[in-house]
Amino acid sequence: MKTSPAVRAAGWGVLALTILASLTVRCLPWANFRAPGGGFYFYSLDSYDHLRRVTLNLASFPALANFDYYAAFPKGLGQIWSPVFDYGLALLCRLAGGGRVATETLCFFFNPAAAVLCLLAVFFIARATFKSQAAGWAAAMVLALHPAYLAYSLPMNFDHHAVEPLLALSLFALPLLERRGRLTTAGIILTGLALPLVILIWRGCTVYWGLFFLTALIRSLTANNRPLAQDYALGFGVAALLVAAYCLIDPFGNARQMSFAVISWFHVGVLAAAGLALALLRLCRSRRLFFLLAGGLLAIIAVTAAIGPLAGVARQVLSGISFLRGKGDPWLDTNSELRGVFRTQMGLWYAASYLTAFWFLSPVALWHGFNRLKNGKETNGGVLTFIIWSPLLFMGFIIRYSHIAGVFSALTAAYFASLFEEKGRIWQAPCLTALLLMPGWPHYREAMTAALPAPMRYGLYGQDGVLAWLRDKTPPTSYWLNPVRRPEYGVLARWSLGAKIYQLARRPAVATGFGWEAYGFYQEAGFWAAVDESKAQAIIREAKIRYVLAQAVHDLHTDYLVASQGQQRGKLPPGTVPPVFDPQGAVHTRLMMADGSLMKSGGKLLPALSTLRLVHESDYLATPANDAAPGLSYYKVFEAVTGAMVTGRAAPGERVILALDLQTGRGRRFSYLTLTYTGPDGQFSVRVPYATGVRQGDTQALGDYAVYLGQERKGSLAVSESDVESGRTLSWQAGRP
Secondary structure, three states, X not given: OOOOHHHHHHHHHHHHHHHHHHHHHHHOOHHHHEOOOOOEOOOOHHHHHHHHHHHHHHXXXXXXXXXXXXXXXXXXXXXXXXXXXXXXXXXXXXXXXXOHHHHHXXXXXXXXXXXXXXXXXXXXXXXXXXXXXXXXXXXXXXXXXXXXXXXXXXXXXXXXXXXXXXXHHHHHOHHHHXXXXXXXXXHHHHHHHHHHHHHHHOHHHHHHHXXXXXXXXXXXXHOOOHHHHHHHHHHHHXXXXXXXXXXXXXXXXXXXXXXXXXXXXXXXXXXXXXXXHHHHHHHOOOHHHHHHHHHHHHHHHHHHHHHOOOHHHHHHHHHHHHHHHOOOOHHHHHOHHHOEOOOOOOHHXXXXXXXXXXXXXXXXXXXXXXXXHHOOOOOOHHHHHHHHOHHHHHHHHEHHHHHHHHXXXXXXXXXXXXXHHHOOOOOHHHHHHHHHHHHHHHHHHHHHOOOOOHHHHHHHOOOOOHHHHHHHHOOOOOOOOOOOOOOOOEEEOOHHHHHHHHHHHOOXXXXXXXXXXXXOHHXXXXXXXXXXXXXXXXXXXXXXXXXXXXXXXXXXXXXXXHHHHHHHOOOOOOOOOOOOOOOOOOHHHHHHHHOXXXXXXXXXXXXXXXXXXXXXXXXXXXXXXXXXOOOOEOEEEEEEOOOEEEEEEOOOOOEEEEEEEEEOOOOOEEXXXXXXXXXXXXXXXXXXXXXXXXXXOOEEEOOOEEEEEOOEXXXXXXXXXXXXXXXXXXXXXXXXX
């Protein structure tokens, strides 16, 4: 039905209020993330991965940055992500001046801006799809305030996730370009351009490719419209040619392989197969013949993929499915983004509030729309497209993809609103939509009060944070803006800190947020969970590590599982971690709880770590008065050194202890203790990592090593910095001053 000018004007007012609400909820806590020197801090680890690539593209503009030795050091990281998002942001930042502050500011507010674009897109697309003004209002309101999309479009979570709904909507909307049962020439061209573009922004868009193919196929079949299938086949053919051109040019040196993980000839084959299937439909005179031929071709492909040269393609498809499943992989199983929305500990209310009521109402909308189509009460082809895209609904089961399910929730709201308008109850649509969004209030409140967690605010970021310390107080590394050559050394830290290290600290990081897709993931996990110091030292040598950044909040058990998997897959040498998880004996525990010194645990003494010395610690997680964790810092930095070798002679079987008193930059005093025993010949040797009488980083050695034989102090020993760095052997004698 036609709407009056007053109603249309009111509709634009509703849309304006929706945009205002969207920006308010997302941007209200912006001041909590301001950096003191200008610019912004980000919460999401992926934000700094994108900032790094934006920074590199700015530095190499107009060329595309295609390799980074600062990530996955010392192997480096090539282009394993879709490039257009980062390059497009680099172009915008260049127009804004290209400085750090301008770049961080633009990237910080990009997600809310992208959310506005998405809700404008869903407004116009839903209005055209369901031929209803109210449908556009409802869709915009739901997508703007959908808690799952809200979480992925907050400014401090800057990422390509914010534009993923726009990518889905762009392909969903292509059938709107049909005129009189045919896809217009402009529609064919736009189809050919849109399919490659969406995957160049996010490689997961193959899901949308599949849904768009089903849309073209089913719309052609149900309308018995073979020329329409031909039009869509041409669109897929254009897309296949464009992606093939990309693979031939191969700008990043990885497109010529057959890989699901990067844009490659695998994707050319997918597009070409879809185009051929639609061309086959055009040539077949009956549906039965089409299904017989298509079924035969699928059977041939399946057999060939199982036993023939296309087996690699089948493996790539299965790898994508296994990534979504995640079962049996210790990293994917514990990745918070890949956890289910319906986990029992969260409860049904959490799922209902996070996905909104429209997610639960979607099956009702699908059933209702299908019945209207079947009974001839619905002639709108947009409803058919809505039904075909219903698999987006199932993406709501996983947190990482729940904002994509938000797109379908918005379309569900649009469908119901169109029914209200059809019955002349247009004003009830926005009111009911707002009412059904109310359960999401806890998520809105959390977003509007968001702030950096204490470990980030007091230990990680800022001029007193550990990242600034690494940047300003450690020897600089080369090629930060042109990392096609290997820098001098790397920093080992948990994978979740990798991007922050190479973007904010400007030092190479061994592990990144890409997990097992890149070098360093198994290595850092094996280092933290190792019990044998020699295994940890081997990883330090292999990865060319100079500094180790340890954090108090650390899932050590997952590291153990990851390292065990790495051993099974040949990524780590056998014996890197013990057969049974030993959290007390693990390197991470000994560094954080005892600063690498001799440590007593469970009635046994754990030897000191002889090649790692504490050079910096951040704010305390607990005060010295807190018995639960006296002096435990949020973050500690250790320097990997060769260590001086101390030898000497005493009675056979004598216990020998070397003790050195030290003081950290925060004024905390601790002692480095190491213990050994003389052999049958009375000889002993022990390696120590600290020099005496000098400052090492922020740590000051208070005097010389005290040497104890048994219970008695028998002398002292001075060790120079050059002794520690070179690994020089020093001889000690009893009674020597």
